Structure formats: C-alpha cells, structure tokens
Amino acid sequence: MRSIIKFICLISLSIVQLNSFAAFDMELTKGIDSAIPIAIVSFATDGVAPSENVSNIVAQDLQNSGRFEVLDQNLISQKPSQISQVDYQYWIDKNVDDLVIGHVKPIGGDQYKVSFTLINLFKKHKIRADNIEQSDSKNSVLATQEFTVDGKQMRRLAHHISDIIYEQLTGDKGVFSTRLAYVLQKHSGTEPIYFLEISDADGYNAQPILRSSEPIMSPSWSPEGKRIAYVSFEGKRPKIYISDVVTGKRELVTSFPGINGAPAWSPDGRQLVVALSKGANPNIFSIDIGTKSTRQLTNDLAINTEPKWSPDGSSIIFTSDRGGSPQIYKINLNSGQVERVTFEGNYNATASYTPDGKSIVILHREGDRQFNISMLDLHSGTLRHLTGPGLNESPSVAPNGKMIVYGSTSGGQSVLGMVSTDGRVRLRLPNQQGNVQEPVWSPFL
Amino acid sequence: MSNTANMQQPGFGLPLFIAILLHFSVIILLVVNLNFKHKSQPILQTSQPVKIVEAVKLDQTKLQAEIDRLKETEQIKKQKEEERVKQLQHKAMEAQKKQELEKKKLTELQQQKKKLEQEKIAEQKLAEKKLAELKVKQKTEEERIKKIQKEADIASKKKLEEQKKLVELEKKRKDETNKIEEDKLRMQLEEERLMQQQLAEEHAQIKAQQTKQYQSEIDKYTALITQAVGQHWIVPDNLDKETSCVLLIRVSPGGAVIDVKLLRSSGDPVLDRSAEAAVFKASPLPVPEDAKLFETFREIRLLVRPEGYLT
Numbered sequence A: 001m002r003s004i005i006k007f008i009c010l011i012s013l014s015i016v017q018l019n020s021f022a023a024f025d026m027e028l029t030k031g032i033d034s035a036i037p038i039a040i041v042s043f044a045t046d047g048v049a050p051s052e053n054v055s056n057i058v059a060q061d062l063q064n065s066g067r068f069e070v071l072d073q074n075l076i077s078q079k080p081s082q083i084s085q086v087d088y089q090y091w092i093d094k095n096v097d098d099l100v101i102g103h104v105k106p107i108g109g110d111q112y113k114v115s116f117t118l119i120n121l122f123k124k125h126k127i128r129a130d131n132i133e134q135s136d137s138k139n140s141v142l143a144t145q146e147f148t149v150d151g152k153q154m155r156r157l158a159h160h161i162s163d164i165i166y167e168q169l170t171g172d173k174g175v176f177s178t179r180l181a182y183v184l185q186k187h188s189g190t191e192p193i194y195f196l197e198i199s200d201a202d203g204y205n206a207q208p209i210l211r212s213s214e215p216i217m218s219p220s221w222s223p224e225g226k227r228i229a230y231v232s233f234e235g236k237r238p239k240i241y242i243s244d245v246v247t248g249k250r251e252l253v254t255s256f257p258g259i260n261g262a263p264a265w266s267p268d269g270r271q272l273v274v275a276l277s278k279g280a281n282p283n284i285f286s287i288d289i290g291t292k293s294t295r296q297l298t299n300d301l302a303i304n305t306e307p308k309w310s311p312d313g314s315s316i317i318f319t320s321d322r323g324g325s326p327q328i329y330k331i332n333l334n335s336g337q338v339e340r341v342t343f344e345g346n347y348n349a350t351a352s353y354t355p356d357g358k359s360i361v362i363l364h365r366e367g368d369r370q371f372n373i374s375m376l377d378l379h380s381g382t383l384r385h386l387t388g389p390g391l392n393e394s395p396s397v398a399p400n401g402k403m404i405v406y407g408s409t410s411g412g413q414s415v416l417g418m419v420s421t422d423g424r425v426r427l428r429l430p431n432q433q434g435n436v437q438e439p440v441w442s443p444f445l
Numbered sequence B: 001m002s003n004t005a006n007m008q009q010p011g012f013g014l015p016l017f018i019a020i021l022l023h024f025s026v027i028i029l030l031v032v033n034l035n036f037k038h039k040s041q042p043i044l045q046t047s048q049p050v051k052i053v054e055a056v057k058l059d060q061t062k063l064q065a066e067i068d069r070l071k072e073t074e075q076i077k078k079q080k081e082e083e084r085v086k087q088l089q090h091k092a093m094e095a096q097k098k099q100e101l102e103k104k105k106l107t108e109l110q111q112q113k114k115k116l117e118q119e120k121i122a123e124q125k126l127a128e129k130k131l132a133e134l135k136v137k138q139k140t141e142e143e144r145i146k147k148i149q150k151e152a153d154i155a156s157k158k159k160l161e162e163q164k165k166l167v168e169l170e171k172k173r174k175d176e177t178n179k180i181e182e183d184k185l186r187m188q189l190e191e192e193r194l195m196q197q198q199l200a201e202e203h204a205q206i207k208a209q210q211t212k213q214y215q216s217e218i219d220k221y222t223a224l225i226t227q228a229v230g231q232h233w234i235v236p237d238n239l240d241k242e243t244s245c246v247l248l249i250r251v252s253p254g255g256a257v258i259d260v261k262l263l264r265s266s267g268d269p270v271l272d273r274s275a276e277a278a279v280f281k282a283s284p285l286p287v288p289e290d291a292k293l294f295e296t297f298r299e300i301r302l303l304v305r306p307e308g309y310l311t
Helices: A002-015 A054-064 A088-093 A151-170 B002-006 B013-038 B060-230 B269-282 B291-296
Strands: A024-031 A036-040 A068-070 A098-108 A111-120 A141-150 A179-188 A191-200 A207-212 A216-221 A227-232 A239-244 A250-254 A260-265 A271-276 A283-288 A294-296 A304-309 A315-320 A327-332 A338-340 A347-353 A359-365 A371-377 A383-385 A392-397 A403-410 A413-420 A426-428 A435-441 B245-251 B257-264 B299-309
Touching: A002 B060, A024 B060, A024 B269, A036 A054, A036 A151, A054 A068, A054 A098, A054 A111, A054 A151, A098 A151, A111 A151, A141 A151, A179 A216, A179 A413, A191 A216, A191 A227, A207 A227, A216 A260, A216 A435, A227 A260, A239 A260, A239 A271, A250 A271, A271 A304, A283 A304, A283 A315, A304 A347, A315 A347, A327 A347, A347 A392, A359 A392, A371 A392, A403 A435, B013 B060, B060 B269, B060 B291, B245 B269, B257 B269, B269 B299
Parallel strands: A024 B299, A036 A068, A036 A098, A260 A304, A392 A435, A413 A435
Antiparallel strands: A098 A111, A111 A141, A179 A191, A179 A435, A191 A207, A216 A227, A227 A239, A239 A250, A260 A271, A271 A283, A283 A294, A304 A315, A315 A327, A327 A338, A347 A359, A359 A371, A371 A383, A392 A403, A403 A413, A413 A426, B245 B257, B245 B299
16 A cells, blocks of 8 residues: 555655736837727617707717817717627727717707717727627716707707717816817908907817907917907007906006017016017016006016916926027026927927926927927927928927927918827818918816 | 131120130230239349230130030039038038037036036135245244354354465565565655656756747847737827836736736826727737747736836
C-alpha cells in the first residue's frame, strides 16, 4: 500500500504544473483622435409633426460641433422610439457607440410632450461567445428626459437636448443654446444700413437690437450674457455704448475725443477695458461702468488696441505694434509688467482667451500670405493653425472653449465661419442678406 | 364439309356430332390446362412448344368408341353414386351404434363415480393415520438434524480456525515478499531519481530557452492586443495624463471579449466609457492560438491612461 502511494507521488511531482489564473497586466496609453460615432433616430411623432424637426436639429448640432459623426439617416432602417424596441446588435453593427431615440407627442393647443433617451451601446453588457446578450438597459441609458413645450419653443428645446447629449458624451458643456452677436451691413439703395444683431449659435432666429445709418463695431457680450458693449459711430464719432439685450435700454459709457474702441468686459462685469486715443495714439484703459472712472494701463506711443481681460482677472492681453509689427502683449494688472506673447509670424492680432485661460485664439499671418485663425498655447508656446490662410478676421471663442466663430470674406461677401478647436469641422453660417462681421460668442446663458 | 357428307342420320346426327365435338374439345382443353397447372415450371419457357389443340379427324369407329366411353363413364358415375349412398347408410348405422355405446358408457361412469367416492373416504382415513405417523417421524428427524448441526458448527469452527491460520501464514508470506519488493522498488527509485536528475537538468536548459521564446511571444501578443484596442479607443478631448482607469477584461479562446469590468474608475465617466467601448469594439482580440500561451491572456487587467494618439 505504501509503495503505491509513493509511486503516485512520484508521478504527480513530475507532471503537474500548477495553473494560476492571475490577471495579466497591460497598459493602454494611445488611442485615436476621432469623432464619436452616434446615431439619432427620427423622433416618433404621433401624426401631427411640429414645424421644427427636433431630431434633425439635434443631428445638425452634434455633427457641426465636430465632436460627433452622426450616422446618415438613409442608412437607418430601424426606428425605435422606446428603449424596449432597441436592437442593440443592429446599432453596434452600424458602428455607432451611442444611440438617441425620442418621441414628440402633440397634446393639443400647439403644445407637445417631447421625450428623448440617450443610450450607450457598450455599457454593462456581456458578450457570450459570439452573441450579444440582452443589455442591462438600466445601465445603458445615459440620459432620458421629458419636456412639455409649445411649438415656438421647439427649436430651443432641440438645442437643449443637444446640450445634454453633448455633455454626457464628451464631459464638456454644450454651446447649442448660446447665441452670437454680430454686425450686419445691408444696403438699401445706395446708403448702407448697419444692424447689431443677435442670433442662435447656429445662425437661426436673428434679431436686431440696434439699427443705425452709421457704422457699428466691436460688439462684446457681458459675462452674464445680458448686455452688449459696442462702438457706434452715430453722430459721426465713435462712442462706446452698452445695450441691455432684453430691454433694449442703452447707456453711453465713453465718448472721449478720438478713438473709443474695442470694448471688452472684466470677468465680474463691472468694468470695461477699452482703447482710447484721446486725440493721440490709442492706449489701453479700464473703465468702471458705474462710476465711469478710467485707469490707464498702457502709456506709450505705439498703437495699442483690442484689449481682452483674462478669465482669472489678473491680466489683459492686447495688440500692439510697439515691436514693429502687430503682436500680442500681456500686461499683469498687479505688477504692471508687460510681456510679449506672440513671436511667430509678422502679424498677430485680435486675441481672445479660451475659457480656461490657457490659450489664446488669434488672427495670424505669415509672410505675405493671408490670415489664419490660430491657437497659441500660452504655457508651451505651441501655435496651431485652425484654418488655412484667408480673408479671416475677428475670431471669438465659444464658452466651452471647443468652437470658434470668425468673420470671413468669400466671393466679395462677408460671412461668418465656425471651426472646432480640434480642427475637425468647419462651417459657414446661413447667409444673411448683407455683410456679416465681427461675430462674438455669448457666454453660457 | 366432306364430314357432313358422311353423316346420314336425319336431324339427330349433326347436333349430336357438334355436341360431342364440343364436349371432346372442352375435355381436351381441360386436360391440357390441368397438365399445365400441375407442372411447376420456371419462368423461362421450356424449349418444348405449347400443346396446340388439333382438330381431330372423326370416323365412325372412333365416334362409337367415344359413345361407349361416355356410357362407361356414366355407369361408373352411377356406381359411384350407389356406393356413396351405401356408405352413407353405413355411416348412419354406425352413428346409431355409437350413440348406444355412449349411453352405456355414461351409466358405467356413474357407477365408477360412486365407487371412487367410497374409496376417497377410505383413503382419507388412511391419510390421517399416516399423518400421525409422519409427525412422529418428523420429531425424530428434527432431533437428528439438531445433532447434525451441532456437529457442523464444531466442524465450521474448526474450519475458521484453520482459515485464520492460513491467513496468518499468507500474511507472513506476503510480508516477506513485500520486503523483497520494497527493496527492489528502493533500488528502482534510486535509479529513477538519478535519471530524473539528469532529465531535470536537460529540462532546465530547454526551459530556459523556451521561456525566452515564450516571453517574446507574450510580448508580441501584448503589443497586438494593445494596438487592437487602441485603434478603437476614441481618446476624450481633455488629455489629462494624470487620470487613468483600470479595466478587467475576460476573454474566451479565440479572443471574444466575454466581460469588461471597471476595476478602478478614473473619476471621469467619459474616459471610463471610452475605454470600455474600445475593448468591446476591438473584440475579438488577437490572442494566441496556442492553448498554453492563451492562458496568459484569459484575464487582462488593462490600465488606460490617455497620453496621446496612435500615429
């Protein structure tokens, strides 16, 4: 008996290799720079469809942001409107990561109940060999909401839904519910007419807040989004006004002799920083809106203009030609120290900060080419071109730092263009009847 | 038609002739057919031709012979009939006789029955007597059996003792042989141990080589899998090199991703989700086909940290 045991032990020792099921460690550090593929199913409508197609607006918003690749409607043959109707495998086979479904239900009196659901196709599901099991739908729903609106608010609601989806999937706030302000120049007969207009971020719903026979320039949104400062040449002299967007009431802020130009707001909305020449060369001044008292920030013989306040309130950047060509400089408000910021190209102007204060967006020119819209990382000094050279001007950054609106002239007409800060998308906004210039992006409203 | 010329009997001859002819031919036919039926022929026809009925030339003698023959057969028939009747009568008589016999038998049987009953009673008495005698016998038998059993017990006890002795003897014998075997085994083990040592040394050398190869294979597949997932990983915009998440991936042979678990969140759900989606989209992963190599990749702990983009 003993010998048998011995024998068995001997065999075991020579054969067995213990299998350990410890997990194998790996590291993934590089991926792809790509738009998120998403599918938006036409929202189900119970017969009566409102004048605005919500899912179309959402699809356009997301596609134009450059962060999403929206699946072509023509490639969609399934139209679920509830999560129970969703065939996950169908959408995964269409190579989308997420799915948006919804429902628009008329409840009488031009009122509608609008609901939508955002579904992540990969969240909490198991693959069994080659098949996909039924997903745990509770965990795959990233967002689902219901709203009651009337027909006139449909477009605004669609933008709001776009914001929700954008934020869920990118982690950044969406700007689909923000607005633009710009100057529109029309021609009635031989005389030009100028309008200060506000529109949705996609160019729709344009409304004038000022109409003048003299030029309007340099609009600038206040930080809370309720006022716009601008330069008006009414009375044949440039003056800086502030208009209330809602009430239309306006207030004269500066009317010094000479140039009163390029107003920009302080982060607390209490001051403006402007360029005043007072008969000489323009310098940078800050003005308390309440008291109208001014403080001179630059004092030299160069042309100093286009000031912008940093988001943290500590510095002001501006354009100056003190170095021989227009470049961007920065003045520290505490120390008064001025330092040069741009060193590439022979022209850098109309700078504005990104909301995180880490970069500035500028108009940039190299050699004898035309103007790029470019982004400069203030820390590393890296300059990235977001557009090629062209007749571009006045870049303004969206409040989430992901999109830029700018002016561009093409075919003799001045229009508005948009480009994403990752360079992925470039758009032109719907054409107005006239020349559109100097766009500025509103803050979050 | 020369035949009809020969026949001179008025009115009677022709019909009779036709009738006989018909009878004759029918009989011939029947006989011929019967002949065929009785023969069990194979499917193939014999070389013999089929019997063809031939029209027979009639003459007076033959006809008369025929008539005679017919008469004969008539007679035979009659005779047969008479015989039959006789037989039947005979049978009837016999039946009667039988009946009388049966009656007799019955009375006899009844008598017998009575007899039997009387005998039965007598037997019963006898049986009882016998039973008593048997009982006595049984008793004596039982006593005898007891005796015998006692003797048997003693005998079996003896047997057990003897068996025990035998078993002990066997044991002794076995132990002795075991000892011998153990010694043998010990020697064998020693030999084997030496062999093992040699083998082990050789193995170690081979293993060293294999592990090198093994390791490079592991490295290769690690790179392949990382690349495959990376190509599906849409890196979120905010490339924060500080944040990372850890996924636990379970893979089946062939590379199909069975399960992805978030072991440690990066704190940013967008990053976590982007990593999870990447793994699912990359399924099936490029795992090794070799079963042993595959085991390494059955469970993968993947640290995901956005540092940059694949070129």
